[in-house]
Amino acid sequence: MPLRVYSTLSRQKEEFQTVEPGKVRMYLCGPTVYKPAHIGHMVGPVIFDTIKRYLTYAGYDVTFVVNITDVDDKLIVKAQEKGTTVKALAEQMTADYFDNLKLMGVDSVDQFPYATDHIADMLAMIARLIEKGHAYPLEGDVYFAVDSDADYGKLSNRSIAQMMAGTRVEANDRKRNPADFALWKSSKPGEPAWDSPWGPGRPGWHIECSAMSARILGDSIDIHGGGLDLMFPHHENELAQSESCSGKPFARYWLHNGLMQSGRQSGKVGGQHSRQGDAPASEEDQIAGKLAGSAGAESVKSAVFAHHPPEVVRFFLLSTHYRSPIDFSLENIAATGKSLEGFHRLFEEYERISGKSAYALPAPTKRTETTSLAAVESLAPEVAAELASLRDRFTEAMDDDFNTGGAVATLFDMRRVINGLVNQFTAAGAKPDAAQQAALTASVKLLMELAHTLGVFRTPPAKAAGQQDDLVEGLMQLILDIRADARKSKNWPVADKIRDALKTLQVVVEDRPDGVRWSRG
RNA sequence: GGCGCCGUAGCCAAGCGGUAAGGCAACGGAUUGCAAAUCCGUCACCCCCGGUUCGAAUCCGGGCGGCGCCUCCA
Numbered sequence: 329m330p331l332r333v334y335s336t337l338s339r340q341k342e343e344f345q346t347v348e349p350g351k352v353r354m355y356l357c358g359p360t361v362y363k364p365a366h367i368g369h370m371v372g373p374v375i376f377d378t379i380k381r382y383l384t385y386a387g388y389d390v391t392f393v394v395n396i397t398d399v400d401d402k403l404i405v406k407a408q409e410k411g412t413t414v415k416a417l418a419e420q421m422t423a424d425y426f427d428n429l430k431l432m433g434v435d436s437v438d439q440f441p442y443a444t445d446h447i448a449d450m451l452a453m454i455a456r457l458i459e460k461g462h463a464y465p466l467e468g469d470v471y472f473a474v475d476s477d478a479d480y481g482k483l484s485n486r487s488i489a490q491m492m493a494g495t496r497v498e499a500n501d502r503k504r505n506p507a508d509f510a511l512w513k514s515s516k517p518g519e520p521a522w523d524s525p526w527g528p529g530r531p532g533w534h535i536e537c538s539a540m541s542a543r544i545l546g547d548s549i550d551i552h553g554g555g556l557d558l559m560f561p562h563h564e565n566e567l568a569q570s571e572s573c574s575g576k577p578f579a580r581y582w583l584h585n586g587l588m589q590s591g592r593q594s595g596k597v598g599g600q601h602s603r604q605g606d607a608p609a610s611e612e613d614q615i616a617g618k619l620a621g622s623a624g625a626e627s628v629k630s631a632v633f634a635h636h637p638p639e640v641v642r643f644f645l646l647s648t649h650y651r652s653p654i655d656f657s658l659e660n661i662a663a664t665g666k667s668l669e670g671f672h673r674l675f676e677e678y679e680r681i682s683g684k685s686a687y688a689l690p691a692p693t694k695r696t697e698t699t700s701l702a703a704v705e706s707l708a709p710e711v712a713a714e715l716a717s718l719r720d721r722f723t724e725a726m727d728d729d730f731n732t733g734g735a736v737a738t739l740f741d742m743r744r745v746i747n748g749l750v751n752q753f754t755a756a757g758a759k760p761d762a763a764q765q766a767a768l769t770a771s772v773k774l775l776m777e778l779a780h781t782l783g784v785f786r787t788p789p790a791k792a793a794g795q796q797d798d799l800v801e802g803l804m805q806l807i808l809d810i811r812a813d814a815r816k817s818k819n820w821p822v823a824d825k826i827r828d829a830l831k832t833l834q835v836v837v838e839d840r841p842d843g844v845r846w847s848r849g
Numbered sequence: 850g851g852c853g854c855c856g857u858a859g860c861c862a863a864g865c866g867g868u869a870a871g872g873c874a875a876c877g878g879a880u881u882g883c884a885a886a887u888c889c890g891u892c893a894c895c896c897c898c899g900g901u902u903c904g905a906a907u908c909c910g911g912g913c914g915g916c917g918c919c920u921c922c923a
Contacts, residue, residue: 339853341865356923357923358923359923360921360922360923365923366923368922368923369923370923371923372923373923400921401921402921402922484852484853484918484919485852485853486851486852486919487851490850490851490852490919491851491919509921510921532921533921534921554923555922555923556853556854556917556918556923557917557918557922557923558922558923559853559918560852560918560919561919561921562921585923586854586917587917587922587923588923589916589917644861647861647862647872648861648862648863649862649863651854652854652855652862653854653855653916653917655861659860659861660860660861662873663860663861663872663873663874664861664872664873666872666873666874667861667871667872667873670872670886670887673886673887674887677886677887721870725863725870728865731863731864733861733862733863733871734862734863734864734870734871735863736862736863736871736872737862737863737870737871737872738870738871739871740870740871740872741870741871744887744888747886747887747888748887748888750887751887751888815882818882820882820883823882823883824882824883824884827883827884827885828884831884831885836885836886837884837885838884838885838886839881839882839883839884839885840881840885840886841881845885845886
């Protein structure tokens, strides 16, 4: 099955063919760093990080660029409000952004170009656009002339006439066409400014992406990504600038991710389906408020990760198709977290059996080097066949416009199959022999191979605070020792009382054939 | 007003013309002293009405309902 992707430009799925065979050039519109990153800012990076991982797995050599827009009107306003400089604010917010990306496991980005490092490229592009008759200077500003671009509006499917009909485009008699947008803005005193042939000023909003994309990836790239909200005007204008300037197609595939919606914005939660008596509602509303980006915006780190591990949030984002909107709610994320527990239990079990960390298994990162199931084949051919078939289902789903939701389902199936194998090998408390361990290793490695293309299960779940406490360890040993004695003498009331009491303290005790086990929830 | 998306079980969600994946929850069973974990099993008239087709959740038309963009929000 060839890889197929949906492009906003053609409004249909197309077979994926790169400009240069085997290579993928991918550009994702990054943040304007004027406020702390909120959970919505993580959607695009996680999705395109996953896309890069999968494309790499599929055999492509991918270059992935995410820009940092560190000069902008919002930045100027915010810096003034806070009594700091644009530069200082941008640096601070960029650090916060990187911080969050790291937590989310987004580590496949090759370059983060800064707008302010590419002013010269932008000036050159603007000059070229003027030269070619696509832009005109006006009192220190430079505007792009939408009338000069015959197919302006093709990305967001709108015509200039339509936009004029709407009341939203305010009349500006200075511009030739009200829809013309700024490539260069003259600066007022005190604002960040760079010299230009048209006087001191700063770049318009869209030109930085066009210039940096061309500089780093070339005139024609393969994938241009971003949130659905950027389709117009940002991407439409980028497209118009870039193609008018180079005369070549700008991006082969435009991928737009759906936006995250807070519980309050979503009719599903706020409307008639609203559940009554939801205890965490107030807290959730708070975070939802932060999502909306209004007052008191706080970094994702404190707003969301305080409640859920980043990996759970990442998995949550990948549980649905990237183009669909996703409802943010603590309840939904908690459900995701619950569904992941079984995986980590399996990995712990594997470690107990084999003495090896599942997370540290050297899982292949290329489809062509996929995990051999020979060790499984020799012991349980039907299981090997099932695992192989699940692997195929996984790649088929991913090949179909990166259907992570469908792909995730096969991971759950795989978990069930491997658990069955574990049960088979450990029946009656038996210790799996070398051949059985090899079969388990191959199975778990395959699961990891696929999971890693989604960027999940790369590290063990973070231990809860206090988990490593020596005192707790000692006390637990004592308590369970006492309980073991009680069980030995069949004193069930005492044994059960201890277990029940521990449960109220979030400590789960399991009596297994091979001994007692405890864990903190 | 213009452009576009969506409506599948209590909840999340896949499905892209051939007779409904997966997860959470729930309920049976195996297992267990009882539990937990795990495994097996049960659980969907695919918003409504027409149409196309041998056959539609899937295509077309019309409703109803929800959402987004057209305001320098990812």
